[in-house]
Amino acid sequence: MPTPVRLLVCVGALLAPALASAAAKRPNVLFMIADDWGWPHAGAYGDREVKTPNFDRVAREGTLFNNAFSAAPSCSPSRAAILTGQHPHRLAEGGNLWGFLPSRFAVYPDLLEKAGYVVGLQGKGWGPGDFKAGGRTRNPAGPSFKTFAEFFATVPAGKPFAFWFGSSDPHRPYDAGTGKTAGHRPENVRMPPYWVDAPEIRDDVLDYYFEIERFDRDVGDIMRIVQEAGRLDDTMVAITADNGMPFPRCKANVYGCGSHQPLAIRWPGVAKAGQTTDAFVNLMDLAPTFLEAAGMKALPDMTGRSLLSLLRTGKDRDREQVFIERERHANVRKGDAGYPVRAVRTGEFLYIRNMRPDRWPAGDPEPWKDPGRSYGDVDGSPTKDLLLARKAAPSFDLAFAKRPAEELYDLKKDPFETKNLADDPAFAAAKKKLAVTLDRWMRQTKDPRVDAADDRFDAYPYFGTKKK
Numbered sequence: 001m002p003t004p005v006r007l008l009v010c011v012g013a014l015l016a017p018a019l020a021s022a023a024a025k026r027p028n029v030l031f032m033i034a035d036d037w038g039w040p041h042a043g044a045y046g047d048r049e050v051k052t053p054n055f056d057r058v059a060r061e062g063t064l065f066n067n068a069f070s071a072a073p074s075c076s077p078s079r080a081a082i083l084t085g086q087h088p089h090r091l092a093e094g095g096n097l098w099g100f101l102p103s104r105f106a107v108y109p110d111l112l113e114k115a116g117y118v119v120g121l122q123g124k125g126w127g128p129g130d131f132k133a134g135g136r137t138r139n140p141a142g143p144s145f146k147t148f149a150e151f152f153a154t155v156p157a158g159k160p161f162a163f164w165f166g167s168s169d170p171h172r173p174y175d176a177g178t179g180k181t182a183g184h185r186p187e188n189v190r191m192p193p194y195w196v197d198a199p200e201i202r203d204d205v206l207d208y209y210f211e212i213e214r215f216d217r218d219v220g221d222i223m224r225i226v227q228e229a230g231r232l233d234d235t236m237v238a239i240t241a242d243n244g245m246p247f248p249r250c251k252a253n254v255y256g257c258g259s260h261q262p263l264a265i266r267w268p269g270v271a272k273a274g275q276t277t278d279a280f281v282n283l284m285d286l287a288p289t290f291l292e293a294a295g296m297k298a299l300p301d302m303t304g305r306s307l308l309s310l311l312r313t314g315k316d317r318d319r320e321q322v323f324i325e326r327e328r329h330a331n332v333r334k335g336d337a338g339y340p341v342r343a344v345r346t347g348e349f350l351y352i353r354n355m356r357p358d359r360w361p362a363g364d365p366e367p368w369k370d371p372g373r374s375y376g377d378v379d380g381s382p383t384k385d386l387l388l389a390r391k392a393a394p395s396f397d398l399a400f401a402k403r404p405a406e407e408l409y410d411l412k413k414d415p416f417e418t419k420n421l422a423d424d425p426a427f428a429a430a431k432k433k434l435a436v437t438l439d440r441w442m443r444q445t446k447d448p449r450v451d452a453a454d455d456r457f458d459a460y461p462y463f464g465t466k467k468k
Contacts, residue, residue, distance in 0.1 A: 122164070167218055
């Protein structure tokens with residue numbers, strides 16, 4: 001993979017002091033990521049309907065994160081952030097869905113491989129997009145294998161490995177009725193107030209549950225292979241998802257339903273068993289975590305922070321907030337425009353800045369290029385069809401209507417984020433404080449959106465559809 005000379009020199013300098021002392025104790029890194037799985041849909045989080053025994057085991061024998069968030073609620077930029085340890089807005093074309101991740105941005109699998117790890121990928125790594133357009137010869141998540149077993153057979157005894165298992169579950173489309181057939185009961189679905197409570201939607205959620213459970217079974221199969229080889233206790237296992245559930249007002253939105261992710265990490269002897277933390281973490285923190293576990297230092301450009309302190313003690317400084325963003329998801333607005341958003345979330349509030357409030361947040365009502373349907377940032381589904389057909393307030397507006405430049409939600413009183421308090425004088429001080437915090441973060445991380453006129457993300461190529 002083409003890599004700038006400066007990066008090679010920097011990586012070499014960072015690796016050299018640590019490798020000798022760490023070689024004998026470096027853990028394997030087993031990263032398993034679902035596609036469109038949102039919090040709190042796992043047994044470890046108290047969901048009694050969806051069964052996730054393998055995720056629950058990792059949580060029980062390691063650390064469970066209550067406040068883990070994707071860097072962006074969209075597949076490609078979220079995965080780019082996980083791989084690079086950087087906020088998506090720092091990754092140029094990597095900040096959009098269906099773009100590419102330029103090779104000048106180092107990714108943790110390449111760094112671990114240079115440090116002596118055997119690396120591999122099964123399923124969905126970085127993407128969707130065209131990794132070759134970014135100057136790469138393979139997926140940024142590593143060389144591809146059909147199965148974990150095939151990869152594991154290539155790992156020499158005593159050599160550490162880093163593997164990325166990327167499931168396609170619970171991404172749509174679903175086979176209708178699979179949830180009910182598996183024994184799930186629609187009356188047990190926890191219905192959020194931003195949808196109409198209808199049998200079609202409850203059944204849709206059950207089909208989503210079915211695919212979560214299938215992902216969890218695959219996780220268990222991989223862990224079983226590692227355990228039977230006697231290497232599980234020498235392995236850091238991390239399980240999460242790229243963004244929230246593929247339903248209206250969830251995926252592609254910075255609300256909790258779109259960005260709040262399950263996360264559990266098991267590493268015997270380091271991650272305290274049975275530990276739960278409320279610290280706010282961003283999934284981009286995983287790259288520096290994996291590097292530090294391997295005895296390496298995070299690269300200077302990484303804005304993520306290692307989670308090892310949290311794994312050891314459950315505590316870490318300055319983890320009382322998290323920043324979330326999005327640019328262009330699907331190409332569903334006239335002129336190939338995206339919907340830029342920046343947000344900061346704390347234990348009390350979610351503050352959102354919609355930077356182009358004149359645009360439709362879910363995509364134009366009139367079909368544009370991709371995927372060729374109304375409000376195309378929302379995946380096609382029985383839930384979407386019902387909301388569009390009924391146009392019932394407030395569900396329709398919460399999912400599809402234009403939004404103001406600022407949103408503010410009181411998460412203690414309004415955990416589902418349905419009452420915007422941005423114009424409420426009683427919350428003016430809280431809004432101002434969060435706005436200042438967001439501005440400072442944007443400047444410190446060199447966000448192009450500091451310049452209000454900068455729409456560079458709209459001009460980046462989109463490989464999801466051919467130009468018409």
